[in-house]
Amino acid sequence: MSILDNIRLNKAEKFKRNYERYREIHYLLNLYGSDIINSDNFRMTKAHIQHGNVTVNEHCMHVAIYSLILNNALGLNCSTEDLIRGALLHDYFLYDWHDKEYLSQRKRLHGFRHPMIALKNADKEYDLTDIQRDIIKKHMWPMLIVPPTCREAWVVTVADKYCSSLETIGVHKGHGKRITAAH
Numbered sequence: 117m118s119i120l121d122n123i124r125l126n127k128a129e130k131f132k133r134n135y136e137r138y139r140e141i142h143y144l145l146n147l148y149g150s151d152i153i154n155s156d157n158f159r160m161t162k163a164h165i166q167h168g169n170v171t172v173n174e175h176c177m178h179v180a181i182y183s184l185i186l187n188n189a190l191g192l193n194c195s196t197e198d199l200i201r202g203a204l205l206h207d208y209f210l211y212d213w214h215d216k217e218y219l220s221q222r223k224r225l226h227g228f229r230h231p232m233i234a235l236k237n238a239d240k241e242y243d244l245t246d247i248q249r250d251i252i253k254k255h256m257w258p259m260l261i262v263p264p265t266c267r268e269a270w271v272v273t274v275a276d277k278y279c280s281s282l283e284t285i286g287v288h289k290g291h292g293k294r295i296t297a298a299h
């Protein structure tokens with residue numbers, strides 16, 4: 117086999133591995149999160165920007181996907197269901213934190229307040245486990261000083277920071293209207 121054939125074979129194998137991983141992740145997201153993903157309120161977050169031009173909806177999907185990747189890569193053996201549901205709901209605050217008129221006061225406190233607002237909203241609609249509650253409540257550590265108390269919450273906290281950074285610097289792109297003002 118020539119070097120060129122070897123390169124082609126390696127590329128094909130890499131593509132196949134990535135495709136299988138992509139299918140597995142989407143299978144798990146649908147298995148454990150389809151009720152959330154297809155709900156009116158979660159869909160409504162497509163209208164709200166999180167970072168750059170990434171919507172809250174896209175951000176939560178990114179965080180759920182990267183939480184699964186991190187759990188798998190580090191062999192942490194997290195509960196897949198809690199990881200996915202907690203990640204999908206971690207920013208379930210249901211308002212646009214860039215809306216100056218509506219949120220002139222609230223915006224300044226958004227970073228501190230939104231985990232508890234998200235928890236309250238999620239609690240109203242879903243039967244949350246203690247692990248899912250911990251994920252939502254603690255994901256803003258260390259800004260909020262109480263650290264996560266389970267590995268699922270640590271994984272989502274790390275995935276959230278990773279995704280937020282990539283979204284802010286424009287590596288992760290979204291479909292929302294880019295916010296140009298400083299925030």
Ligand SMILES: [Fe+2]
Nearest residue numbers: 206207230255
């Ligand atoms: Fe958040």
Ligand SMILES: [Fe+2]
Nearest residue numbers: 175206207276
């Ligand atoms: Fe987040």
